[in-house]
Amino acid sequence: MEGMTSEASVTKLPECFSSVIPGWFSEISPMWPGEAHSLKVEKILFQGKSEYQNVIVFQSSTYGKVLVLDGVIQLTERDECAYQEMITHLPLCSIPNPKKVLVIGGGDGGVLREVSRHSSVERIDICEIDKMVVDVSKQFFPRVAVGFNDPRVTLHIGDGVAFLKAVPEGTYDAVIVDSSDPIGPAQELFEKPFFQSVAKALRPGGVVCTQAESIWLHMHIIEDIVANCRQIFKGAVNYAWTSVPTYPSGVIGFMLCTTEGPPVDFKHPINPIDLDDSHIKTKGPLKFYNSEMHSAAFSLPSFARKVIESKSD
Amino acid sequence: MEGMTSEASVTKLPECFSSVIPGWFSEISPMWPGEAHSLKVEKILFQGKSEYQNVIVFQSSTYGKVLVLDGVIQLTERDECAYQEMITHLPLCSIPNPKKVLVIGGGDGGVLREVSRHSSVERIDICEIDKMVVDVSKQFFPRVAVGFNDPRVTLHIGDGVAFLKAVPEGTYDAVIVDSSDPIGPAQELFEKPFFQSVAKALRPGGVVCTQAESIWLHMHIIEDIVANCRQIFKGAVNYAWTSVPTYPSGVIGFMLCTTEGPPVDFKHPINPIDLDDSHIKTKGPLKFYNSEMHSAAFSLPSFARKVIESKSD
Numbered sequence: 001m002e003g004m005t006s007e008a009s010v011t012k013l014p015e016c017f018s019s020v021i022p023g024w025f026s027e028i029s030p031m032w033p034g035e036a037h038s039l040k041v042e043k044i045l046f047q048g049k050s051e052y053q054n055v056i057v058f059q060s061s062t063y064g065k066v067l068v069l070d071g072v073i074q075l076t077e078r079d080e081c082a083y084q085e086m087i088t089h090l091p092l093c094s095i096p097n098p099k100k101v102l103v104i105g106g107g108d109g110g111v112l113r114e115v116s117r118h119s120s121v122e123r124i125d126i127c128e129i130d131k132m133v134v135d136v137s138k139q140f141f142p143r144v145a146v147g148f149n150d151p152r153v154t155l156h157i158g159d160g161v162a163f164l165k166a167v168p169e170g171t172y173d174a175v176i177v178d179s180s181d182p183i184g185p186a187q188e189l190f191e192k193p194f195f196q197s198v199a200k201a202l203r204p205g206g207v208v209c210t211q212a213e214s215i216w217l218h219m220h221i222i223e224d225i226v227a228n229c230r231q232i233f234k235g236a237v238n239y240a241w242t243s244v245p246t247y248p249s250g251v252i253g254f255m256l257c258t259t260e261g262p263p264v265d266f267k268h269p270i271n272p273i274d275l276d277d278s279h280i281k282t283k284g285p286l287k288f289y290n291s292e293m294h295s296a297a298f299s300l301p302s303f304a305r306k307v308i309e310s311k312s313d
Numbered sequence: 314m315e316g317m318t319s320e321a322s323v324t325k326l327p328e329c330f331s332s333v334i335p336g337w338f339s340e341i342s343p344m345w346p347g348e349a350h351s352l353k354v355e356k357i358l359f360q361g362k363s364e365y366q367n368v369i370v371f372q373s374s375t376y377g378k379v380l381v382l383d384g385v386i387q388l389t390e391r392d393e394c395a396y397q398e399m400i401t402h403l404p405l406c407s408i409p410n411p412k413k414v415l416v417i418g419g420g421d422g423g424v425l426r427e428v429s430r431h432s433s434v435e436r437i438d439i440c441e442i443d444k445m446v447v448d449v450s451k452q453f454f455p456r457v458a459v460g461f462n463d464p465r466v467t468l469h470i471g472d473g474v475a476f477l478k479a480v481p482e483g484t485y486d487a488v489i490v491d492s493s494d495p496i497g498p499a500q501e502l503f504e505k506p507f508f509q510s511v512a513k514a515l516r517p518g519g520v521v522c523t524q525a526e527s528i529w530l531h532m533h534i535i536e537d538i539v540a541n542c543r544q545i546f547k548g549a550v551n552y553a554w555t556s557v558p559t560y561p562s563g564v565i566g567f568m569l570c571t572t573e574g575p576p577v578d579f580k581h582p583i584n585p586i587d588l589d590d591s592h593i594k595t596k597g598p599l600k601f602y603n604s605e606m607h608s609a610a611f612s613l614p615s616f617a618r619k620v621i622e623s624k625s626d
Contacts, residue, residue: 026351033353034375038339040347062347079529082614216392216558243556243564243614245529250563251556285615292612299609301395301556301601 025058025066027073031181032217032248039063039076039246045140050132052185057140063246065140067108069133070184076246080110080144085289086242086297087254088114091174091209092121093269093294094256098173099123102201104160104189105211106178107133112147115176117279117286120271125172127156127163129185146283161188164197172201177210182221190221192228199232204261208233209254215241215304216249225255226308233257238266239308240297242288254297267298338371338379340386344494345530345561352376352389352559358453363445365498370453376559378453380421382446383497389559393423393457398602399555399610400567401427404487404522405434406582406607407569411486412436415514417473417502418524419491420446425460428489430592430599433584438485440469440476442498459596474501477510485514490523495534503534505541508570512545517574521546522567528554528617529562536620538568546570551579552621553610555601567610580611 026038039060046057056068064077075083088111092098097120103111107128115124128134134155137145148155156163160177175198179186188194189210198208213221222239229237235258244252258264272291300308339351352373359370369381377390388396401424405411410433416424420441428437441447447468450458461468469476473490488511492499501507502523511521526534535552542550548571557565571577585604613621 024349034373035353036337036351038349038351060347081616216556241556243529243554243562245562245564247563249556249558250560251558287616288614290612290615290618293614296609296612299603299605301606302598302603303394303600305603 025060025068027071027248029072029181029248031183035248037073037246037248039066039073046136048132048136050130052130055130055132055136057136066246067133067136067141069180072181073246074180075108075110075141075144077141077143079245081287082242082244083247083252084110084114084144085286086240086293087111087176087178087209087211089273089289090240090254090256090266090294090297091176091207092118093271093273093291094264094266095173095205095207096271098271100172100174101125102127102167102172102175104164104175104177104179105129105186106176107131108137108141109134109145109147111176111178112150112153113144113283114147116147116150116152117273117283119278121152124150124153125156126153127158127160129157129159131157143284161194161197164194164201167197167201169200170203170206173203173206175202175206175208177208179211181213190225192232195228195232199259202259204259205235205264206261207256207258207264207266209256212239212253212255214247214249214251215253215301216251219304219307222253222304223307229255229257234260236264236266238298239300239304240266241300242293242297267295269294338373338381340384340561342385342494342561344496348561350386350559350561352379352386359449361445361449363443365443368443368445368449370449379559380446380449380454382493385494386559387493388421388423388454388457390454390456392558394600395555395557396560396565397423397427397457398599399553399606400424400489400491400522400524402586402602403553403567403569403579403607403610404489404520405431406584406586406604407577407579408486408518408520409584411584413485413487414438415440415480415485415488417477417488417490417492418442418499419489420444421450421454422447422458422460424489424491425463425466426457426596427460429460429463429465430586430596432591434465437463437466438469439466440471440473442470442472444470456597474507474510477507477514480510480514482513483516483519486516486519488515488519488521490521492524494526503538505545508541508545512572515572517572518548518577519574520569520571520577520579522569525552525566525568527560527562527564528566528614529564532617532620535566535617539621542568542570547573549577549579551611552613552617553579554613555606555610580608582607
């Protein structure tokens with residue numbers, strides 16, 4: 001695996017391991033100044049530098065294995081269910097019979113695992129920029145990377161922005177943007193031209209769900225995303241959020257939008273996955289998502305509602 | 314103020330300040346092994362040892378002033394709204410015209426501030442065991458301790474368990490138990506005899522709301538609380554939860570129960586505070602709570618629903 005470093009050859013650990021309690025990983029970033037979440041490290045399993053970012057996998061003492069990109073926790077085995085299930089089923093349970101789905105980012109395979117629970121889906125394209133993320137996930141996170149085993153999945157290694165530009169108009173029923181933060185390789189995925197490409201790639205009444213940061217930390221970013229989406233997507237534009245303990249401030253948000261076409265009411269899912277349990281055999285039961293959690297995710301604290309709903313519907 | 318230490322005389326800082334990045338406070342506890350949340354410290358404003366616990370106040374760089382008891386963050390100026398508003402309005406907005414309210418713990422005054430937004434309330438008793446918490450809050454957190462200024466409030470310094478035993482049967486419309494974790498002075502507030510005293514102190518169809526830990530970290534504690542409450546409270550027994558970034562795992566839960574009597578449907582508030590805004594002048598607007606957040610708080614992730622609803626209604 002390109003850039004792979006065996007444990008024995010590790011001589012210098014990145015700063016996130018050295019500036020705090022010895023033996024702990026701390027997540028320090030200008031995206032959340034003045035606070036840091038730390039996990040106790042049992043063993044570092046992998047560290048490498050890809051063309052795009054630093055990649056680390058460690059065994060934590062209480063959160064299972066942890067994937068870190070550029071010093072930021074992407075997933076832990078203990079709480080990944082919340083993020084992967086919500087970012088996937090919020091859009092897919094909101095439309096009848098999704099057939100063609102595109103995932104941008106999501107190289108760990110967790111979103112694929114969730115998409116493939118939907119029996120109506122015929123084709124799943126994924127465009128991940130960093131092959132190392134895919135390889136590392138397959139090696140260290142088999143219960144996440146299981147998503148790649150579905151025969152409906154086609155993996156494209158490359159730039160999501162360029163991939164979308166080449167997509168024929170109206171191809172997808174749903175696009176899921178599972179990106180990292182807007183500092184680093186994912187920056188363009190938060191900008192207006194990208195959202196325009198997404199809208200073009202969707203069929204009329206198609207849905208997009210993008211990772212959209214924390215209402216506690218990033219209202220200014222969210223405000224911009226909502227304003228952009230309101231201009232570009234002529235159907236519903238809604239913000240949802242959920243609890244993920246190992247993400248900064250303990251929550252993560254999602255921007256859900258639809259193109260003009262058959263109306264979509266995100267707050268009232270019409271395609272409940274709860275009823276169909278054929279997927280459980282290979283992927284295990286849903287741990288987090290259910291129809292009640294779906295609707296509840298759109299309820300916003302007053303401070304956030306004031307900002308978001310002034311720009312939204 | 315008893316036990317008060319002036320800044321100049323501080324020679325030895327407690328361990329939570331010394332075991333991590335210099336200049337940061339880290340919250341390390343056997344209640345959440347293997348993880349720690351840290352806040353950057355600008356200045357330590359107070360440290361003292363009361364009869365019951367260590368009390369610290371510091372100015373953080375991004376969360377405002379922070380109150381710490383026995384090494385555990387109780388509130389920060391930035392996110393206290395979520396906890397105080399939810400623990401108070403979940404019970405009070407679920408019953409018509411609450412008149413007599415008892416607060417156990419809550420010595421910072423934040424719950425009082427929220428209770429006093431309800432114009433129907435005629436009497437607010439608070440029983441806090443540790444006078445130092447009240448004094449420190451009045452000195453350093455005026456926007457929280459403002460709750461003590463309401464003429465309807467009577468402060469009792471003492472043991473909540475003993476106080477409740479002396480309360481005549483059927484006195485209160487609502488009891489709010491704003492306790493710290495079940496290690497330390499609050500331990501008894503999580504045990505069955507305490508819940509029995511609460512039930513006795515409530516009128517028929519009266520409501521109790523108690524701090525009930527995190528579904529991500531403490532399902533075993535929650536399971537016990539639910540089982541106890543199901544035996545003792547013959548009306549509704551429900552679990553709700555909300556986001557509080559500076560609490561471990563980023564969430565906190567609440568146990569909501571009613572005694573036998575006029576039925577209460579916690580999930581559908583019938584006494585909306587949103588409509589009455591006379592309280593805003595002295596206490597500022599609600600930042601977090603609204604009727605949608607109220608109902609959404611009772612939606613549980615599948616992993617938690619499985620455990621809680623098997624013991625609940």
